[in-house]
Amino acid sequence: MRFFAILNFMKYIKELFIILFISFIGEVLRYFIPLPIPASVYGLFIMLLCLITKIIKLDQVETTADFFLLAMPITLVPASVGILSAWDFVKSHAWAVVAIILISTVLVMGVTGSVSQLIIRKTEGKKK
């Protein structure tokens, strides 16, 4: 049993290594390409490309990746607490800012969903 536990441990270390290594390549690209695109977005596309070309197989990253995805909201907590230090700048325009945020969020959600749904229905209608 102990032997198998160690085998599994190696599997997770490798999964973690692949994910962190791709994040690192993303950082390298971020350093050399002068655009405000973060390392994580480069990394997302590199990971997708590696999966499509089968350089990385799904079961070589899956378990750790699913853990990271479930834990993602936790990584957003510290930045969100930053509302504390932004408050002084926003105070005088608070209502306008809140209105802008709420209204535009609803509009974006509605428009994105409706436009894509319309096109999906059209293409599926043609095939029938």
Added chain:
Amino acid sequence: MKAFLENSVFWATILTLTTYMIGCAVKNKINSPLAHPLLISVILIIIFLLVFDIEYETYQNEAKYISYFLTPATVCLAIPLYRQIELLKKHWKAVVAGILSGVITSMASILLMSILFGITKQLYISLMSKSITTAIAIGITEEYGGISTITAAAICVTGVFGSISSSIVMKIFRIKNPISVGLALGTSAHAMGTSKALEIGPVEGAMSGLSIALAGLMTVVLAPLFANLI
């Protein structure tokens, strides 16, 4: 206590995990969209910092180790996307058109309301990219002279509000197709919308994750156009 906290490495991590676990427990007890673990965690931490009179910077300085994991977590969004790759190939036109229309709606509506409410250019720039992922948005805000903490705060409010209101908004606009639900959540409410989408289903989650990346890239391209319109 302040002197201790400034030198302690783990307290901010412990505080974040504890409040998040409380958030999860509350969510399991009451089934309301308002019981969002992230929202509960953030509110509890803010109360803690205010009660003990601790500067945000002190917390941020120790909690940054948690933020480090946002990058690998975003990289992992490629996995649900790859699982749905056939669906993406089939509907790429709807995906691109949906996200692009969302990005334009976001920037145009923020521009119009900023003019209407008469807010300063600096504030407008800080809000301009609030529907996309924090890492890209802060880059844009700094590039065009906004205040990055406002952007981070606006992104958080957007994300929480987007995930809380999504079920009602989807009903009002009659958005039922899982692909469209995912695109709508990811384009409007970035990573927080995506964790909501992952809860709804695998197709929703994959499309929402893709939207984070594509909406972010499209906003980078359109930002110079919109930045000088006020």
